[in-house]
Amino acid sequence: xxxxxxxxxxxxxxxxxKLVSKTTYKKENFEVTVFGEEIRPAYxxxxxxxxxxxxxxxxxxxxxxxxxxxxxxxxxxxxxxxKIDIHNKTVESHKSEIYTFDKLIIATGSYPFVxxxxxxxxxxxxxxxxxxxxxxxxxxxxKIKAKGKNKAVVIGGGLLGLEAAKAVKxxxxxxxxxxxxxVLMARQLDARGGDILKSKIEDLGIVVHTSKNxxxxxxxxxxxxxxxxxxxxxxxxxxxxxxxxxxxxxxASAAGLELGPRGGVLVDEKMQTSHPDIYAIGEVAxxxxxxxxxVAPGYEMAEVVVAQLYGENKSMLxxxxxxxxxxxLGVDVASFGDAIxxxxxxxxxxxxNRHEKIYKRVNISADxxxxxxxxxxxxxxxxxxxxxxxxxxxxxxxxxxxxxxxSRNGDGGHNDVSALPDTAVICSCENVNKGKICCVITDDxxxxxxxxxxxTKAGTGCGGCKPMVQNILESExxxxxxxxxxxxxxxxxxxxxxxxxxVKIKGITDxxxxxxxxxxxxxxxxxxxxLASIFASLFMETANKQPAIQDSNDRFLANIQRNGTxxxxxxxxxxxxxxxxxxxxxxxxxxxxxxxxxxxxxxxxLFGAQLNDxxxxxEKLIIAGFESGHAYGKALxxxxxxxxxxxxxxxxxxxxxxxxxxxxxxxxxxAPHKLxxxxxxxxRECAEARGKDFGIIAVEGGLNLYVCGNGGADPKHAILxxxxxxxxxxxxxxxxxxxxxxxxxxxxIRTAPWLxxxxxxxxxxxxxxxxxxxxxxxxxxxxxxxxxxxxxxxWKEAIExxxxxxxxxxxxxxxxxxxxxxxxxxxEMKMPEPWK
Amino acid sequence: MQNVLDNYESVMEEQVTYWYPCGYVDDxxxxxxxxxxxxxxxxxxxxxxxxxxWYACQxxxxxxxxxxxxxxxxxxxTGIAKVACPxxxxxxxxxxxxxxxxxxxxxxxxPVRVENQQVFVGFNF
Numbered sequence: 001x002x003x004x005x006x007x008x009x010x011x012x013x014x015x016x017x018k019l020v021s022k023t024t025y026k027k028e029n030f031e032v033t034v035f036g037e038e039i040r041p042a043y044x045x046x047x048x049x050x051x052x053x054x055x056x057x058x059x060x061x062x063x064x065x066x067x068x069x070x071x072x073x074x075x076x077x078x079x080x081x082x083k084i085d086i087h088n089k090t091v092e093s094h095k096s097e098i099y100t101f102d103k104l105i106i107a108t109g110s111y112p113f114v115x116x117x118x119x120x121x122x123x124x125x126x127x128x129x130x131x132x133x134x135x136x137x138x139x140x141x142x143k144i145k146a147k148g149k150n151k152a153v154v155i156g157g158g159l160l161g162l163e164a165a166k167a168v169k170x171x172x173x174x175x176x177x178x179x180x181x182x183v184l185m186a187r188q189l190d191a192r193g194g195d196i197l198k199s200k201i202e203d204l205g206i207v208v209h210t211s212k213n214x215x216x217x218x219x220x221x222x223x224x225x226x227x228x229x230x231x232x233x234x235x236x237x238x239x240x241x242x243x244x245x246x247x248x249x250x251x252a253s254a255a256g257l258e259l260g261p262r263g264g265v266l267v268d269e270k271m272q273t274s275h276p277d278i279y280a281i282g283e284v285a286x287x288x289x290x291x292x293x294x295v296a297p298g299y300e301m302a303e304v305v306v307a308q309l310y311g312e313n314k315s316m317l318x319x320x321x322x323x324x325x326x327x328x329l330g331v332d333v334a335s336f337g338d339a340i341x342x343x344x345x346x347x348x349x350x351x352x353n354r355h356e357k358i359y360k361r362v363n364i365s366a367d368x369x370x371x372x373x374x375x376x377x378x379x380x381x382x383x384x385x386x387x388x389x390x391x392x393x394x395x396x397x398x399x400x401x402x403x404x405x406x407s408r409n410g411d412g413g414h415n416d417v418s419a420l421p422d423t424a425v426i427c428s429c430e431n432v433n434k435g436k437i438c439c440v441i442t443d444d445x446x447x448x449x450x451x452x453x454x455x456t457k458a459g460t461g462c463g464g465c466k467p468m469v470q471n472i473l474e475s476e477x478x479x480x481x482x483x484x485x486x487x488x489x490x491x492x493x494x495x496x497x498x499x500x501x502x503v504k505i506k507g508i509t510d511x512x513x514x515x516x517x518x519x520x521x522x523x524x525x526x527x528x529x530x531l532a533s534i535f536a537s538l539f540m541e542t543a544n545k546q547p548a549i550q551d552s553n554d555r556f557l558a559n560i561q562r563n564g565t566x567x568x569x570x571x572x573x574x575x576x577x578x579x580x581x582x583x584x585x586x587x588x589x590x591x592x593x594x595x596x597x598x599x600x601x602x603x604x605x606l607f608g609a610q611l612n613d614x615x616x617x618x619e620k621l622i623i624a625g626f627e628s629g630h631a632y633g634k635a636l637x638x639x640x641x642x643x644x645x646x647x648x649x650x651x652x653x654x655x656x657x658x659x660x661x662x663x664x665x666x667x668x669x670x671a672p673h674k675l676x677x678x679x680x681x682x683x684r685e686c687a688e689a690r691g692k693d694f695g696i697i698a699v700e701g702g703l704n705l706y707v708c709g710n711g712g713a714d715p716k717h718a719i720l721x722x723x724x725x726x727x728x729x730x731x732x733x734x735x736x737x738x739x740x741x742x743x744x745x746x747x748x749i750r751t752a753p754w755l756x757x758x759x760x761x762x763x764x765x766x767x768x769x770x771x772x773x774x775x776x777x778x779x780x781x782x783x784x785x786x787x788x789x790x791x792x793x794x795w796k797e798a799i800e801x802x803x804x805x806x807x808x809x810x811x812x813x814x815x816x817x818x819x820x821x822x823x824x825x826x827x828e829m830k831m832p833e834p835w836k
Numbered sequence: 837m838q839n840v841l842d843n844y845e846s847v848m849e850e851q852v853t854y855w856y857p858c859g860y861v862d863d864x865x866x867x868x869x870x871x872x873x874x875x876x877x878x879x880x881x882x883x884x885x886x887x888x889x890w891y892a893c894q895x896x897x898x899x900x901x902x903x904x905x906x907x908x909x910x911x912x913x914t915g916i917a918k919v920a921c922p923x924x925x926x927x928x929x930x931x932x933x934x935x936x937x938x939x940x941x942x943x944x945x946x947p948v949r950v951e952n953q954q955v956f957v958g959f960n961f
Contacts, residue, residue, distance in 0.1 A: 490914065512886065522886055524911030525920035548867040552907050552922035555868070560922050564902045811873040812863045820840070820903050835900050
């Protein structure tokens, strides 16, 4: 069968992908030729604005050119089809070459709609659709910036207009949005939702002009000014028109195919045009009187056509799904079903929070039984679940307002994926339903999001369904009896919190005893450090007592680095250090030829120490008054501070003294994961205390205590636990907080994810730590007090004990050093030889 | 670097031509590893005190080719004695050297014998 596809956009590509991914696809059965007008293979237009960030067109490609060849598809880029002959079933390219077809797929997409306005042909006025458009915008913007100009206007406040506005803003231009309607995204949002969106966008420094009708553009050659019908005007240096799309139906029309009254090639539910061998899909198709500018309906159309070609029976749903969730200019916006309810047939429930700029609306059927549609602005976390309830006609919770407010009695019933039917479409981009996802989990044994996504393609489009796929995965695994609880490993069938309690109650004091009484087998690298951490938290024993169960770094009291050498980090509490101590660090580094670097935690890291040199290095440091910095342990690292009121003219508090005090209080404290703290002397927050597991910020009237923040891969700001505290109360709360974390968190779970998983969240944590509702406050404090008073520097222990020092020989049978360690020069210092 | 890896090849008990006495039981940590030097080879020796068993393997982790395995934590996976590399926690069986967590080349293993508190590792070179 000879197939010709006219157009290589997102939908044209999707057709090819669906065609060849059928298990019965054979190259010899199909002769597929694809014509693309652009010089690039199909790319992701939805994420076009990302091009401004990296200008890497290839990263947007949906498939590279080889993919087409490998699948037997002849992709002809830069070739425009200018004529279709429906009687002889041929197409003619702009090179006047004629190609015959058995089936023709028209996927020519759309043009940006350019309204007829005086002066619209002036220089500096662009449309926003292709990478070429973007390239032109980029070079023009550079030109005007060089002249000291930077004012850009985007005409159109719809979905595409806002995307274009993001692009313009990323170019570093002063950005204005001009919208004809009184509301942004008038097709998806009601007036109040649009208003919240407007105010969020204005927070970004973008000026939004609504109810503005452009009369003309003025300027000599370049556009300089816009005049509006209300008599107002606006100076501009560049204009981007993104006021809608217009189906590219002219070739189809000239061929005699029937068009819809407002454009677009008319198709039936099989996507057949007025000629049975010609199909139209995507933005060019007019189905049920409309054209569709979203990818999801376009993809569905592609699938319907592929089904026809394989002789299967599949047709379009009666009303294509126009539901959408997007991040526009960083703002979550979602709309589904009958979102605006123009005819006032439903009962709306509206939540509006002008303070946080969140708007949520759900429309309930008049009889109160079904969800008909809704709008989410500023927070679209509930979108997936609402969409499923809407699409599957699922029953509503007893109080339908719970849909957007969350259940306030803690059962959270409607947010449960297990309630969804198998037919529920989870990924609308790829049309993957829940049944299919469950099937690959239960039958194929897939147990990671990545594997499921690879197999089913769910989540490979916009990615919005990822959280839902993950929830389904967890729920299915649970049903299969897997991961019922997060047990440590095969040797201990308990969670860390359970193990902590058991070890404490049974009075177990060493690892072998734990294995013999409550575990099985011979242990592993997962359970050994967990037990080591629990023993440390219960008895403040250092890593020297049971060295074999310590994580390898704790066993040697140092961090192993890339070439098997170690780093040395002495404690510098609060980041305060005397010149004498600085000199000692310098001298040690010089003597052992170590690479030195200031760490993020306000201390100094010495790299490249060989195992055999560690005791001697530490001996020198300890004589000078240093202690272990526990940089190798899941333990308190540093308490960072700003310089505070002793020197700073803004300081409200002596933050360094407080940081030193707190760091010394908790030094050596082992925990489920590393712990970092910070103290800032005023609200300017120079110590970045809110990026730490615990942070103290001095304000007028006392200390504010924040908890559960972190930097790293998933940065989280710490959340206010209590405010206006005196120092004593602050430390009391910190004791309770840290001890509660140590007792209840899972292994390698930092405070932020621990809090995230905590039922009741920060309010519950406040009730435990501040209000002492569990009545354990005093116990937590006294446990912490014991740990504080039993602290000993484990490096001091190590250098004073010959049998511990023996651990640091590279060979048990020789005094030789490891001859395999190779360093190469790095600026004035050195680094390990790079890995091959 | 590749040639460093080539220096290590598993030795079966019946192939041993020399039992090298590398120290006494007391020289080795219990339930952990230590490194032994034999000619130019670095051999990791592990004493599983709980089982009363000894294992030896190359000290070189094949992943990033670093001499570190003797410093790894030991234990078992479904009964198979193993070591976890301290660099990236890749697990290797100490029974046959196979990597249990990734598609990495197997490590070389060597037989260990203990007589009168003296520890011997078997070599054929």
